[in-house]
Amino acid sequence: DVKVTQSSRYLVKRTGEKVFLECVQDMDHENMFWYRQDPGLGLRLIYFSYDVKMKEKGDIPEGYSVSREKKERFSLILESASTNQTSMYLCASSFEGVRTEAFFGQGTRLTVV
């Protein structure tokens, strides 16, 4: 079974803190994605990566950065957390190409206070 594992299920951070969300997949997928999910707004793409050290901005990259040093790991970084970044963060991975299904992690519920 494909497994996408996110480091934390729940996280509470203070405004201004630097926050790291980690995601690891075990299926040798080329593509990895970070989404945030908010009520009424659905899943919105923050960043994605189609190869090691490669990254592309999604629809809402402001306030975020990413790192992909190894194929199986994709990190989302909140440089200076703000309350409007309180959300559910979902990591996903897939094989190369858009015609393949994406597998999602369980999500990290981040609260910024």
Added chain:
Amino acid sequence: GQNIDQPTEMTATEGAIVQINCTYQTSGFNGLFWYQQHAGEAPTFLSYNVLDGLEEKGRFSSFLSRSKGYSYLLLKELQMKDSASYLCAVGLTGANNLFFGTGTRLTVIP
């Protein structure tokens, strides 16, 4: 720009059939996906359509009309465990990623 419309909420009775519609306007199209997401859980893949027509997979079927920018997910013999959100997503050409709608929350009642 990209836009996907689907109803916010639907309610249906156990054992019945329900159809969840999705219309899309996107700058490119490389297939339409349906995902199921139970509350507090990760989305899981249900179906993929890239050609016009109906794809059937057990109790679930998905239909696509590319000329109309329209898809639907059909759930038959509804069970209580089908209560979940159903997400419509379009594969974007050249962008190597998916654009999601806001999801339809389906409640199955006895």
